[in-house]
Amino acid sequence: MKGASERTLSFMLPMASAAVIAVAWQLAVELGDVPELILPTPSAIAAKLFGTLPSLLQQAAVTGREALAAFVLAVAAGFAGAAAISSSKILREIVYPAIVTLQLIPKVALAPLFVIFLGIDHEARITFAALLSFFPVLISTSVGLANTDLSALRLCRSLGASPWRTFWSVRVPFALPHFFSGMRISSTMAVTGVVIAEFISAREGLGFAILVAGARSQTAAAFAAIAVLCLLGLVLYGAVAGLERLAIRWYRG
Numbered sequence: 001m002k003g004a005s006e007r008t009l010s011f012m013l014p015m016a017s018a019a020v021i022a023v024a025w026q027l028a029v030e031l032g033d034v035p036e037l038i039l040p041t042p043s044a045i046a047a048k049l050f051g052t053l054p055s056l057l058q059q060a061a062v063t064g065r066e067a068l069a070a071f072v073l074a075v076a077a078g079f080a081g082a083a084a085i086s087s088s089k090i091l092r093e094i095v096y097p098a099i100v101t102l103q104l105i106p107k108v109a110l111a112p113l114f115v116i117f118l119g120i121d122h123e124a125r126i127t128f129a130a131l132l133s134f135f136p137v138l139i140s141t142s143v144g145l146a147n148t149d150l151s152a153l154r155l156c157r158s159l160g161a162s163p164w165r166t167f168w169s170v171r172v173p174f175a176l177p178h179f180f181s182g183m184r185i186s187s188t189m190a191v192t193g194v195v196i197a198e199f200i201s202a203r204e205g206l207g208f209a210i211l212v213a214g215a216r217s218q219t220a221a222a223f224a225a226i227a228v229l230c231l232l233g234l235v236l237y238g239a240v241a242g243l244e245r246l247a248i249r250w251y252r253g
Contacts, residue, residue, distance in 0.1 A: 078137025144178025
């Protein structure tokens with residue numbers, strides 16, 4: 001009963017906060033006589049959203065497919081890279097400075113290079129978004145694998161467990177919270193990376209819809225596309241959170 005009430009409260013509080021913000025926004029625009037070109041009211045955005053929903057859903061399908069592909073690539077590459085780094089101290093000393101250096105580079109500045117290297121098709125956008133969302137998984141997972149309980153590792157060695165068995169039976173369960181923490185960040189970065197790439201090279205997608213609406217000074221249409229984009233990000237984030245609960249329950253079981 002207590003858990004159910006806490007879940008209800010955790011759902012109702014954000015909804016109530018959003019409702020309060022929407023009402024305050026509506027009143028501020030109407031009472032302040034702010035032009036719709038500068039800041040449309042939530043009601044105007046909602047009307048535009050429902051009026052163009054079929055078109056926005058088509059654009060969201062394009063962005064969603066690319067974001068999902070980039071996310072899967074980033075998770076696979078990040079986990080494999082973290083496993084390699086954690087298994088070899090020499091490799092960690094070689095690779096980690098390069099990772100830190102790449103982290104310091106603003107990724108947005110690299111987006112035009114991906115267009116030059118890979119063209120203006122889906123491959124460029126997926127690869128750029130995968131690069132953007134790769135590092136959270138790599139860093140979080142490598143930290144989790146490195147912080148495995150030493151007593152558990154000693155027990156595995158005393159029982160003669162192979163490194164492969166130790167990795168999957170001990171290291172991975174200890175690293176799961178870190179791994180999924182990186183995945184949650186990566187899921188939002190994948191959507192962000194695809195939209196940034198769509199600003200540069202796409203002819204479809206939510207990023208392109210936002211760009212076109214901005215160029216035509218259709219502020220309500222831009223906000224409607226952004227709302228669908230937020231929903232897309234929440235769906236991917238929620239899927240990762242659900243997968244985390246299932247994975248941890250399975251490993252503990």
